[in-house]
Amino acid sequence: MKSENLVEIKDLNFSYGDRAILKGINMTMHRGKVIAIMGGSGCGKTTLLRLIGGAVTPSSGSVKVAGQVVHDLSRDELFQMRRKMSMLFQFGALFTDLSVFDNVAFQMREHTNLPEAVIRDLVLMKLHAVGLRGAHKLMPAELSGGMARRVALARSIALDPLLIMYDEPFTGLDPISLSVIGSLIRRLTDALGMTSIVVTHDVQESLKIVDYVYFISEGVIAAHGTPAEVQESITPFVHQFVHGEEDGPVPFHYPASAYARDLRMGGSVA
Amino acid sequence: MLPRRIVLGIQGVGHRVIESVWRLGRASRFFILMLMKSGTSMRRFRLVIREIYFTGVLSLIIIVVSGLFVGMVLGLQGYETLQKYGSESAVGTLVALSLVRELGPVVAALLFASRAGSAITAEIGLMKATEQLAAMEMMAVDPMARVVAPRFWAGVISMPFLAAMFSSVGVFGGYLVTVVLIGVDEGSFWSQMQSAVDFRYDIVNGVIKTCVFGVAVTAIAVFEGYDAPPTAEGVSGATTRTVVTSSLAILGLDFVLTAFMFRGMS
16 A cells, blocks of 8 residues: 655755754655745755755665655666656756757656657646646747746646655746746646645745645754644744744844954954 | 965965866766766767757858868968979968868867857856756756767767868868969869878878867867856856867877877878
């Protein structure tokens, strides 16, 4: 029987050189859910996605996807596994030398032997799902930011993956595009029975669409819960983050020596 | 105790040396890996043909125009000197030999490095900076096989043809200036050229040179692109390094090859 959990992360530690990025992370992600990972910039959210995708290896602990430990796989096995997962990059990362149609068709042509007529129909279906069937002849340079991300979304569902990871899907979008992308993530997850992991710091938009939220702060999970629990949370960090307060556990000031001393007022002068 | 400045200076030199050795190691690994992943390029030759269009066909204009001018200058200069000795009919030989042995391969490769090499580096570097290569990795498609190897083979295949084009147009340029404009005897222009240029000794050696230059220039271009830091400065620095390094490589290799091929025998 298939396990309910698609992704299981146990005691995960990761560091770049001496700098610890993630410290003892434990997470489970159920099939068919939209999970958000939130936290300030540079808190290790994107690194976590890279660990799940097998792009980097953890210092200790394990990441299991669909029952397989990602970082124990050989390169060929990893590539087999990646056919079941997809990643939507921050700015879409569309191939700029290919048209919208060819971008979506890319994986089908690389990984399958489907006849061109079938590929054509599939690509148009995927593009229709994101509302851009009419734009299939355009080049990526001709698209707006929101459209580019929708095309990237169509490309990432090209081979019907089990898991899609979204790296900051809402960054730099106008309010309309933002809610379009948000609802597409939800609808596609439900319609295709996938699991979605959304890394974001856009609280309001993501709380509308996700099933579960993890907050990461300074490399550890500061809080987790359903959107309703999170909104009610009185944990200082979560409260500051959800309500966008300027000062709190995450200080406004970058660590520095005493202010008066830096301005050479009183105290000893360096 | 040495003064701190000197210590820092020595440290700086050491750091640079270590850094270059690392880079050389990375480049060698990259080159071997690229050759190992070239299977896809051979099976799906369409990928290579597409790149031949971008690197080879689109370089044709600069190659043809430069070849024409270089040939015309050679004709003028050659005629000027040879006529002092009354042997202006040998100008055809001079033009052809200089082009086929040296100028064709070298100048065509230098032009190729600045026209196509820089473009390859910038393209791969920008694909990296905009996460296109990472996206490809995540789609279980190896960028080495899909992006790097086809560009490399396209460059290697295009280079000899471009150099051949350069030399042929150059010979035609020399003919235009000396025969058509100055009035050197057409018959002796061509017949002396024909008898002096040896297929094995001159042409084959010239072709070998172009192949070596083609491998050097494109290998440097793809490596610099792939190794570029994913930022605007990173890509611009890499593009500059491609042109500088491959120009130096071409001139250095040319000397070594010439020393082996034509060591004073005739």
